[in-house]
Amino acid sequence: THRQNLARLQRKLDRLHPADIAYILETLPLDERLYVWDLVKADKDGDILLEVSDAVRPSLLETMDRDELKTAAEALDADELADLIPDLPTDVAQEVLTALDQREQAQVREAMSYAEGTVGALMDFDLVKVREDVTLEVVARYLRRFDALPDHTDKLFVVDRDERLRGILTLEALLINEPETPVSDVMQASELILFRAEDEARQAAHAFERYDLVSVPVVDKQRRLVARLTVSDVVDYIQEENEAEILSQAGLEEEEDIFAPILRSVKNRWAWLAINLVTAVIASRVINLFEDSIAQLVALAALMPIVAGIGGNAGNQTITMIVRAIAMGQVQPSAWRRLMVKELGVALINGLVWGGVIGVFAGVVYQNLPLGVVMVAAMALNLLLAATAGVLIPLLRQRLGRDPALGSSVMITALTDSGGFFIFLGLATLFLL
Amino acid sequence: THRQNLARLQRKLDRLHPADIAYILETLPLDERLYVWDLVKADKDGDILLEVSDAVRPSLLETMDRDELKTAAEALDADELADLIPDLPTDVAQEVLTALDQREQAQVREAMSYAEGTVGALMDFDLVKVREDVTLEVVARYLRRFDALPDHTDKLFVVDRDERLRGILTLEALLINEPETPVSDVMQASELILFRAEDEARQAAHAFERYDLVSVPVVDKQRRLVARLTVSDVVDYIQEENEAEILSQAGLEEEEDIFAPILRSVKNRWAWLAINLVTAVIASRVINLFEDSIAQLVALAALMPIVAGIGGNAGNQTITMIVRAIAMGQVQPSAWRRLMVKELGVALINGLVWGGVIGVFAGVVYQNLPLGVVMVAAMALNLLLAATAGVLIPLLRQRLGRDPALGSSVMITALTDSGGFFIFLGLATLFLL
Numbered sequence: 001t002h003r004q005n006l007a008r009l010q011r012k013l014d015r016l017h018p019a020d021i022a023y024i025l026e027t028l029p030l031d032e033r034l035y036v037w038d039l040v041k042a043d044k045d046g047d048i049l050l051e052v053s054d055a056v057r058p059s060l061l062e063t064m065d066r067d068e069l070k071t072a073a074e075a076l077d078a079d080e081l082a083d084l085i086p087d088l089p090t091d092v093a094q095e096v097l098t099a100l101d102q103r104e105q106a107q108v109r110e111a112m113s114y115a116e117g118t119v120g121a122l123m124d125f126d127l128v129k130v131r132e133d134v135t136l137e138v139v140a141r142y143l144r145r146f147d148a149l150p151d152h153t154d155k156l157f158v159v160d161r162d163e164r165l166r167g168i169l170t171l172e173a174l175l176i177n178e179p180e181t182p183v184s185d186v187m188q189a190s191e192l193i194l195f196r197a198e199d200e201a202r203q204a205a206h207a208f209e210r211y212d213l214v215s216v217p218v219v220d221k222q223r224r225l226v227a228r229l230t231v232s233d234v235v236d237y238i239q240e241e242n243e244a245e246i247l248s249q250a251g252l253e254e255e256e257d258i259f260a261p262i263l264r265s266v267k268n269r270w271a272w273l274a275i276n277l278v279t280a281v282i283a284s285r286v287i288n289l290f291e292d293s294i295a296q297l298v299a300l301a302a303l304m305p306i307v308a309g310i311g312g313n314a315g316n317q318t319i320t321m322i323v324r325a326i327a328m329g330q331v332q333p334s335a336w337r338r339l340m341v342k343e344l345g346v347a348l349i350n351g352l353v354w355g356g357v358i359g360v361f362a363g364v365v366y367q368n369l370p371l372g373v374v375m376v377a378a379m380a381l382n383l384l385l386a387a388t389a390g391v392l393i394p395l396l397r398q399r400l401g402r403d404p405a406l407g408s409s410v411m412i413t414a415l416t417d418s419g420g421f422f423i424f425l426g427l428a429t430l431f432l433l
Numbered sequence: 434t435h436r437q438n439l440a441r442l443q444r445k446l447d448r449l450h451p452a453d454i455a456y457i458l459e460t461l462p463l464d465e466r467l468y469v470w471d472l473v474k475a476d477k478d479g480d481i482l483l484e485v486s487d488a489v490r491p492s493l494l495e496t497m498d499r500d501e502l503k504t505a506a507e508a509l510d511a512d513e514l515a516d517l518i519p520d521l522p523t524d525v526a527q528e529v530l531t532a533l534d535q536r537e538q539a540q541v542r543e544a545m546s547y548a549e550g551t552v553g554a555l556m557d558f559d560l561v562k563v564r565e566d567v568t569l570e571v572v573a574r575y576l577r578r579f580d581a582l583p584d585h586t587d588k589l590f591v592v593d594r595d596e597r598l599r600g601i602l603t604l605e606a607l608l609i610n611e612p613e614t615p616v617s618d619v620m621q622a623s624e625l626i627l628f629r630a631e632d633e634a635r636q637a638a639h640a641f642e643r644y645d646l647v648s649v650p651v652v653d654k655q656r657r658l659v660a661r662l663t664v665s666d667v668v669d670y671i672q673e674e675n676e677a678e679i680l681s682q683a684g685l686e687e688e689e690d691i692f693a694p695i696l697r698s699v700k701n702r703w704a705w706l707a708i709n710l711v712t713a714v715i716a717s718r719v720i721n722l723f724e725d726s727i728a729q730l731v732a733l734a735a736l737m738p739i740v741a742g743i744g745g746n747a748g749n750q751t752i753t754m755i756v757r758a759i760a761m762g763q764v765q766p767s768a769w770r771r772l773m774v775k776e777l778g779v780a781l782i783n784g785l786v787w788g789g790v791i792g793v794f795a796g797v798v799y800q801n802l803p804l805g806v807v808m809v810a811a812m813a814l815n816l817l818l819a820a821t822a823g824v825l826i827p828l829l830r831q832r833l834g835r836d837p838a839l840g841s842s843v844m845i846t847a848l849t850d851s852g853g854f855f856i857f858l859g860l861a862t863l864f865l866l
Contacts, residue, residue: 018539018641027763029771049529143608151645153605171604172586175576190593209672210484212584212648212665215566231664232645234778238668239642242675243757249682249745249843250753258758259771262778269606269750269779276746277787280739281794294727294734301727301734302720305741309713310706313684317702320683324676325691330460338462338692345695346702354710361714400854 010039018044022051025060027251029259034063043071049087050080057087070099076404078104079124082111102262110197117124119204120197120338122237123218123227126150130183132158132166139169150231154214158187163224168192194219195229201237203250206329208234250410251276270400270413272410279414283308286418290425293433299366300428303375305422311382311416314350318343318390319412325407333399342393345385351380368369370432378424385423450491451477455484458493462692465620467496467510478505482520492522501530511537512660515544519633527833543659552637553630553709555670556651556660562618565591565599570612572602582798585663591620594734596657598650601625623741627652628662634670639762641667643668682842683710705843712847716741719851723858726866732799733861736808740857744815744849747783751776752821752845756838766832773824780820784813803865811857818856819849 013021013036014244021040025033025048037060040048045064049057049072069088073081073096085108097105107125114120115204127150127408130139138154156174158167167189177186193211195204195218205215208231218227243255251272256265258281278404289306294300322339326329331339355376363372394404445462446454446469454473458466458481470493473481478497482505497505502521506514506529518526518541536622540558547553554835560583563572572589576582589607600622610619626644628637642645651660676688682829685703689698719736720727728732738848755772760762764772788809796805822845827837 017644018658023643023762026436026761027765038810056539140608144611146609149609152587152647154585154647171608172582174608175573176582177576209665209668210456211450214585214587214664226783231647231668235642235664235668235671238671238675242671242679244813245679246675246682246757247753249679250749252750256754258754258763258768259775262775262782265775265779266782269747269783272750273746273783273787274742276742277739277791281791283742284735284739287733287738291731291735295731298724298728298734299721301731301737302717302724304734305720305738305854306713306717308738309709309716309850312700313709314685317705318681321685321689321691322742324679328459329456330691332460335462342692342695342698346698349695349699349707351701354706358710358714372629417490417742433470 001140005037009036013040014186017237018047019051020249022048025052026257027125030059031383033259035057037063040255042068042071043075043204044079044083049084050076053255053257055255055260059085070096074099077124077126078107079314082108085112088120089422090103090188094152096332101424111169114197117201118197118429119195119201119218119229121197122201122204122233123195123197124150124227124233125227127215127217127225128153129163129225130156130169130186132184134162134183136174136177136186137426138183139174139183140179152215152232157217157225157228157239158183158189162222163316165192165194165223165225168217194216194223196220197226199233202241202327204229205234205241213327221390243349245405250407258331258395271433273427275407275410279410282414283417283421286421287425290327290429291309293429296433297371297428298385299368299424303362303371304421306422307375307382308380308417310350310354310379311420314347314383315386316409316415318346318387319394319408322391323408326394331395332399333395336391336395340388343391344384347383348380351383352376355379355383371428374424378420378427381423382416382420383429385419389415439472444468446473451480453486454594455481458485459489459690463492466692470496470554470827475501475504476508479508479513479517480807482517483509486688486690488688488693494520503529507532510557510559511540512544512559515541518545523634536681537761540660543803547630550631550634552628552632552651552662554630555585555634555637555666556630556662557666558660560648560650560658560661561586561589562592562596562658563602565593565617565620567613567616568612568617569607569610569616569860572616573612585648585665590650590658590661591616591622592658593702594764595655598625598627598652598658601650601687625650627656629653630659634667635674635760637662638667638671638674678838681839693827701776708840708843712843715847716850716854719854720858722855725863726858726862730804732795732801732804733858736795736804737857740808740811740815741850741853742810743783743787744819744853745846747780748819748823748845748849749815749842750843751779752827753822753825755827756841759827759837764828764831766828769824773821776820776824777817780816781813785809788812788816801865807857807860807864811853811860814856814860815849815853818852819845822848 025037028036050062069092073084097108153172156169157165158169160166169183169189171186173186193207193216193218197218215228215230215232217225218229220226247255254273255269256268357370358379359376361377363369393411394408397404452863458470461469462861482493500807502525506517530541589602590598591602593599600620602616602620606619626640626649628649630651646664648663650658650660651658680688685706687700689701792805792809795808796802827841827842830837
């Protein structure tokens with residue numbers, strides 16, 4: 001019966017889409033994962049390796065011997081192979097590469113030559129080309145010789161003898177026009193949306209989103225057709241980017257296999273904790289400057305985290321909004337003054353309203369009216385600091401050519417923590433003691 | 434020359450895609466935005482209103498009179514109209530609706546009847562149906578009668594007389610097979626990917642991503658074809674969801690027009706600041722319990738934010754990872770024990786390593802070895818608390834049928850703040866004073 005169960009499981013796995021098997025593997029703890037991986041038919045191995053997350057792939061590759069790796073790799077297209085090769089042992093990668101024909105080798109090398117985050121790293125080489133001087137009838141006959149069209153074929157690419165892109169023939173144009181029409185009459189030749197392999201993937205993703213595209217030609221400097229970019233690669237890219245952004249906001253370096261060994265997880269979370277400890281120690285030293293004040297009025301110790309906390313929250317709101325607007329290309333350099341005025345206005349209102357509430361609370365609880373007034377002033381000032389930094393940090397980083405998002409939350413929190421403690425304890429020392 | 438410039442601007446705008454105009458409008462401050470909006474050709478108004486962000490749309494609608502609103506609305510498809518109608522004045526919406534023919538009215542009402550986050554709210558009604566008993570030749574002739582195919586037509590829908598879905602005919606199958614082949618021979622009829630209008634959009638998005646889909650039929654309980662879902666709607670949905678997640682992590686209720694009036698921004702950020710103030714006040718009361726201890730040893734006030742801070746950071750790392758894994762469906766209920774063991778292990782290592790570093794720092798700076806030891810213990814304990822809560826909060830919320838993501842960061846930070854202060858000051862009171 002164990003064997004029966006095994007046979008049943010195997011039959012089920014054989015019927016599943018590689019993406020579904022990848023998903024199942026990701027949800028399983030390591031021992032069960034490898035058990036199932038062992039049952040999967042070898043001809044699906046390559047596709048599954050591509051589909052599993054970067055966090056889980058190594059745990060699968062580690063169990064495969066050279067022959068299995070080669071079989072898996074050989075089942076893939078050039079652009080897919082380019083994604084997998086960096087994870088393979090060098091000698092296996094070399095063998096797989098030399099087994100390819102020259103055109104495919106060139107394609108794999110080309111795809112591998114582009115950095116992550118470029119169109120070149122996402123494009124695929126599988127596409128259908130036609131000539132402009134034939135009729136739609138001829139194109140239709142040509143397509144009937146295919147066993148299958150490349151995935152996401154919504155258009156054919158019209159090229160000349162030198163492979164230069166002359167236009168695109170949508171399947172729609174092919175289908176709604178009369179068969180005797182020449183391609184050149186119904187192809188789109190002007191105002192084409194094109195990418196270059198060096199283009200930023202982010203820009204390409206914006207274009208797909210904005211113009212509802214399915215596939216777009218990728219050309220070189222001489223407008224020769226190199227490859228195409230499809231919506232499925234763009235969707236994967238968008239999801240990976242968003243995943244990365246959410247994880248980095250929480251201080252995780254990369255996606256984590258939830259069943260990863262403890263030490264691998266420690267490593268993934270290490271850097272962020274270290275940075276935050278440094279900023280916490282700085283804030284601690286700021287507090288230490290006012291040791292005498294706190295000894296005289298212990299209430300300060302209880303109230304100071306409130307001032308720091310609201311500054312951190314408000315600062316993160318501002319900086320997140322500005323960073324997103326910059327990423328969407330919505331912030332003209334000339335707009336910074338206007339944004340600053342607005343954010344300072346928001347900060348002032350929040351400072352007076354929330355500061356007022358907390359000021360009354362502090363004044364009543366500690367029976368100390370001046371303490372309440374200092375509380376209002378400190379909260380308003382720290383919110384103004386948060387707003388200023390929330391606008392200036394991303395704009396300055398953008399002007400310096402840095403990614404405005406990276407570490408923005410750490411920076412603003414560090415500033416509003418240390419700044420908040422300094423402002424509140426400083427004002428208290430000046431006016432209360 | 435002002436008039437020349439104006440004419441040039443207008444010509445430029447006329448040539449732009451509605452999505453590009455929407456983008457330009459979003460980047461402009463209010464006065465310039467309305468100036469440009471005024472120049473845009475009326476026949477593009479509807480599409481532009483759909484493309485601009487929810488944050489910016491009201492500022493455009495406010496300037497339009499009834500006739501302009503009606504013209505804009507009448508240019509839209511049923512599913513698009515359903516998106517816009519909630520933003521229109523009731524009487525204008527009513528007039529637009531009654532001007533439609535009965536089938537379209539029914540479609541608009543149907544699309545509006547589904548909640549946000551369902552397939553029904555995203556689907557569109559524009560699709561091409563064919564019968565299974567005709568040949569591909571007949572289908573091809575039928576398509577030649579169209580002036581245009583619906584966007585993202587990668588397949589035709591094969592239905593019977595009762596509109597029941599019998600299968601799908603991909604354009605690929607139509608193109609690679611011989612014209613005399615009957616549709617029934619080459620349509621895909623089994624293992625179809627189908628959605629129901631009530632299905633969660635999130636699940637549908639996973640399917641698009643996993644199986645690289647372009648369009649999917651939406652059917653009712655009787656398997657009658659209702660509409661279809663296309664990849665462009667799914668991409669928009671994915672982006673909106675991610676946007677919402679990133680904004681809510683930073684405590685912004687919704688996307689904000691960066692040039693919004695100050696009071697509107699205050700409102701958007703109000704709730705989060707209020708919640709955080711409440712948790713900060715609670716933490717402040719916890720500190721207040723140990724007033725006497727702090728008065729005796731002021732170093733405690735300077736060190737306590739470090740303990741609270743590292744707990745908050747580590748807790749956010751854990752909870753973000755677990756929440757994402759739950760959202761991806763990767764966490765089986767049976768896995769929680771394993772996850773807990775792993776997270777506690779990570780916390781213990783981090784607690785001893787980082788706690789050790791900070792403990793030595795505290796012991797040396799304050800020339801107080803026992804204070805250093807208490808620091809190590811407090812940091813390790815607060816990290817263990819953070820790990821426990823980081824696993825349990827999302828799992829419990831999932832079991833209670835709540836969204837595990839909502840407010841998870843606030844909750845864990847509140848817990849590790851108050852908990853961290855209590856653990857550190859409590860241990861200090863017990864062992865140092």
